Amino acid sequence: MPPSSSSLSHPTTRTSCRTNKVLLLKNDGFLLFGCFKQLVSVLVKKERAKANAAYLELEKERMASSTAAEEAMAMILRLHNKKSLIELEANHYRRLAEEKQQHDQEVIQSLQWIVMKHESERSVLEERLRICRQKLKIYMKGDDEGDHCEGFDEFLGFSNANFEDDLYL
16 A cells, blocks of 8 residues: 555655665655555554544544533523513513502592592582571571571581581591
8 A cells, every 4th residue: 555645745765676675755854764564554553643633633622512512502591591580570570560550540540439429428518508507597587686696607607617627637
């Protein structure tokens, strides 16, 4: 087998007919002298060693890239899981906020209804009070004692003020 061109660059071969010895000049500048079979065997072993070293280096690189890819995928999965958890939590808080807003709106409507009811009752009571005052004035005018009428007006004025103050509290 002739030596490969990768390890030898135009080797110079000299053969002696009597001894069958060969002188080879390799591309790294070294001279080899010996039997052709032995020289080729040595060169083949060296080339195999270089190829094996290259395969080992290639395997190391492949393992390193495989490990890096696995770590990247694991990171992607962790980030995806974290994103999913954050989205679930955000949806939960959004639902809680919507429920609270709905509850608050119901409370506001209930309070508005209560205020309207109290204002309606107040209007009815004020109207009844006005009617009662008119009846009392009519009754008091029909009475012979006019002094009581003025006293009642003052009393009614005072009690009306207290009544209106109580309504606003």
